[in-house]
Amino acid sequence: MKNWIVSEINKDEAKRIQTEYGLPPILAMLLQIRGITKREEIEDFLQNDSVIASPFEIKDMKKGADRILSAIDNDELICVYGDYDADGVTSTALLYSYLETVGANAMYYIPSRETEGYGMNKGAIDILAEKGVKLIVTVDNGIAAVEEIDYANSLGIDTVITDHHQPTGKIPNAVAVIDMHQSDCPSKYKMLSGVGVAFKLVMALEGENCDVSSLLDNYSDLLCIGTVGDIVELKSENRVFVKRGLVNIQESDRAGINALIETAGIAGKKITSGNVSFTLVPRINAVGRLGFSGKSVSLLLTDDENEAMSIAKQLNEDNNERKEIEKNILMKIDEMVKANPHITNDRVLVIDGEGWHQGVIGIVAAKVKEFFGKPTVVISRDGEEAKGSGRSVEGFSLCDAVFACSDLLTHCGGHPMAAGLSLKSKNIELFRQRINEYALKQENMPFNACNIDCRLNPALISVQLVEPLAYLAPYGAGNPTPLV
Numbered sequence: 001m002k003n004w005i006v007s008e009i010n011k012d013e014a015k016r017i018q019t020e021y022g023l024p025p026i027l028a029m030l031l032q033i034r035g036i037t038k039r040e041e042i043e044d045f046l047q048n049d050s051v052i053a054s055p056f057e058i059k060d061m062k063k064g065a066d067r068i069l070s071a072i073d074n075d076e077l078i079c080v081y082g083d084y085d086a087d088g089v090t091s092t093a094l095l096y097s098y099l100e101t102v103g104a105n106a107m108y109y110i111p112s113r114e115t116e117g118y119g120m121n122k123g124a125i126d127i128l129a130e131k132g133v134k135l136i137v138t139v140d141n142g143i144a145a146v147e148e149i150d151y152a153n154s155l156g157i158d159t160v161i162t163d164h165h166q167p168t169g170k171i172p173n174a175v176a177v178i179d180m181h182q183s184d185c186p187s188k189y190k191m192l193s194g195v196g197v198a199f200k201l202v203m204a205l206e207g208e209n210c211d212v213s214s215l216l217d218n219y220s221d222l223l224c225i226g227t228v229g230d231i232v233e234l235k236s237e238n239r240v241f242v243k244r245g246l247v248n249i250q251e252s253d254r255a256g257i258n259a260l261i262e263t264a265g266i267a268g269k270k271i272t273s274g275n276v277s278f279t280l281v282p283r284i285n286a287v288g289r290l291g292f293s294g295k296s297v298s299l300l301l302t303d304d305e306n307e308a309m310s311i312a313k314q315l316n317e318d319n320n321e322r323k324e325i326e327k328n329i330l331m332k333i334d335e336m337v338k339a340n341p342h343i344t345n346d347r348v349l350v351i352d353g354e355g356w357h358q359g360v361i362g363i364v365a366a367k368v369k370e371f372f373g374k375p376t377v378v379i380s381r382d383g384e385e386a387k388g389s390g391r392s393v394e395g396f397s398l399c400d401a402v403f404a405c406s407d408l409l410t411h412c413g414g415h416p417m418a419a420g421l422s423l424k425s426k427n428i429e430l431f432r433q434r435i436n437e438y439a440l441k442q443e444n445m446p447f448n449a450c451n452i453d454c455r456l457n458p459a460l461i462s463v464q465l466v467e468p469l470a471y472l473a474p475y476g477a478g479n480p481t482p483l484v
């Protein structure tokens with residue numbers, strides 16, 4: 001069940017936008033409803049050349065870039081330390097390929113989702129130390145790696161963090177910590193994905209007079225996949241990345257992207273943010289979910305069409321396998337709910353099972369949340385240890401709720417809409433109680449809403465009416481497909 005919420009419209013203002021800019025009425029109405037009403041906002045939105053702000057607005061950017069430049073000059077081995085999801089993979093591919101082009105001595109490392117989990121770990125740092133790495137640059141992770149970075153320091157390895165996750169408390173003792181969510185970071189735009197932050201770092205490495213447009217020609221395809229994959233809002237800079245990226249993906253000269261498009265069966269079709277989110281992103285994620293995370297990065301980097309095709313085919317199979325595993329877990333949850341219907345009365349659903357595949361519990365949580373309209377955490381037990389992944393409903397900050405229970409958890413992190421955690425299996429019941437006590441303190445829990453832009457007289461609906469809506473694309477988080 002969903003709450004239908006029809007947006008308010010200010011007809012006079014819509015009329016003003018319509019006449020002032022000579023826009024079709026429906027477009028003017030939707031812009032007004034979505035709060036895009038000032039001249040520069042409208043121009044930004046429709047012309048898509050929103051200015052990408054200087055990277056140096058972000059705290060520590062100069063420090064981080066200087067450390068990397070000196071590593072390049074001194075031929076120190078640099079390791080880009082990424083993550084296995086689409087945002088982490090594209091961030092890694094973007095920064096690594098840039099470092100390669102400028103002749104840096106570079107490598108990349110993607111931890112295994114299965115055996116290492118998200119973020120930095122000491123075992124990985126040992127491997128990198130062995131290889132002679134002198135500088136680690138994290139992308140899409142690192143803000144929570146306090147102990148791991150101390151450990152790297154103790155081995156004489158410097159670290160530059162680039163991340164877009166919320167700081168969880170103590171900030172790691174790295175050479176530079178580039179994350180807009182630090183309370184003392186002066187940057188105005190905070191909604192970048194991991195790949196967006198990696199791109200800003202590349203801009204900074206290029207220096208004050210960097211040619212943003214040619215960097216976008218080179219990297220907007222990766223920016224688009226990571227930005228859509230991480231479901232950050234498609235406004236402002238993110239919108240530029242995705243809009244430019246969609247054009248770029250359509251005529252990509254990356255063998256891997258072409259192979260993905262072909263094996264996904266969308267060759268020759270117009271690439272939309274929807275295609276990216278439902279076909280490219282799940283395939284890139286699938287390999288991280290089921291093993292060999294580094295493969296997606298090699299897919300994005302290779303020039304060899306045969307290699308690209310063989311990895312893309314494998315990703316396709318992994319994706320099918322992922323869907324199968326997901327279906328089985330959902331069936332088990334369905335049985336659990338039928339046997340104990342009261343478990344769905346909680347404000348935050350916490351559902352656990354033994355040996356559920358780590359890589360798919362986040363997607364399962366998203367589906368359960370969609371169905372019941374409540375924030376949901378799905379936990380997989382592996383003997384005494386357990387790991388969970390949660391998805392929230394707009395208006396309830398899941399990371400705050402999870403952080404409030406952090407004394408029960410061995411690890412936690414995330415965003416308002418999604419969080420990850422690990423804990424002892426014996427604490428799951430207590431966690432369920434505590435997160436629900438936290439939720440009970442909220443006055444009202446948000447209800448799953450169906451946001452409707454406006455009411456239209458059915459007699460007015462025609463193809464001509466709908467055509468101008470293309471100007472509002474790409475659609476996604478923060479800029480949903482219009483619903484009337």
Ligand SMILES: [Mn+2]
Nearest residue numbers: 087140194230
């Ligand atoms: Mn990310």
